[in-house]
Amino acid sequence: MKIALIAHDKKKKDMVHFVAAYKPIFAKHELYATGTTGGLIIENTGLSVHRFQSGPLGGDQEIGALIAKNKMDMVIFFRDPLTAQPHEPDISALIRLCDVYNIPLATNMGTAEILVHGLQRGDLNWRTIIHERQQKETPGAQ
Incomplete structure (x- = not known):
């Protein structure tokens, strides 16, 4: 599964601790992250993470x-609801896209923990079926 990890500044430490706590599970998947968050995860866990630009x-x-x-199969986005974000429209668009495409999304540690346990149990294997169906409908698609 491809998992995106995003954290606002005041939540980055929480994200690093969360990924470290579930490192054996995350190690089995492809991880993607926004710039600084990805760097901190790599530095503190040694996991391989594809890094994008920072959120803003x-x-x-x-x-x-x-x-x-x-x-993308799952998004874990530790948002800071108490601090205004200059790129709030981008954040709203990302959340909307998760809803449009039925991508599991956690915006806090409690929900993220439920998703990670579900990932470990195989509850999200339906995403694999979607990928297989998409490849049959679009020859050559990856």
Whole structure:
């Protein structure tokens, strides 16, 4: 599964701790992250993470583009609801895309924990079926 990891500044430490706590599960999947968050995860866990730009510089939109192409399977986005974000429209667009394309989305640690346990149990294997169906409908698609 392809998992996007995003965290606002005040939530980055929480994201690093969360990924470290579930490192054995995350190690089995492809990880993607916005710039600084990805760097901190790599530095603190040693996991391989594909890094995009930071959120305000377009990283949220880069992840959104993958969602729109059905090339992202889950998004864990630790948002800071108490701090105004200058790129709030990009954040709203990302969340909307998750809803449009039925991408599991956690915006806090409680929901993220449920998704990670579901991932471990195989509850999200329906995403694999969608990818297989998409490949049959679009020969040559990946």
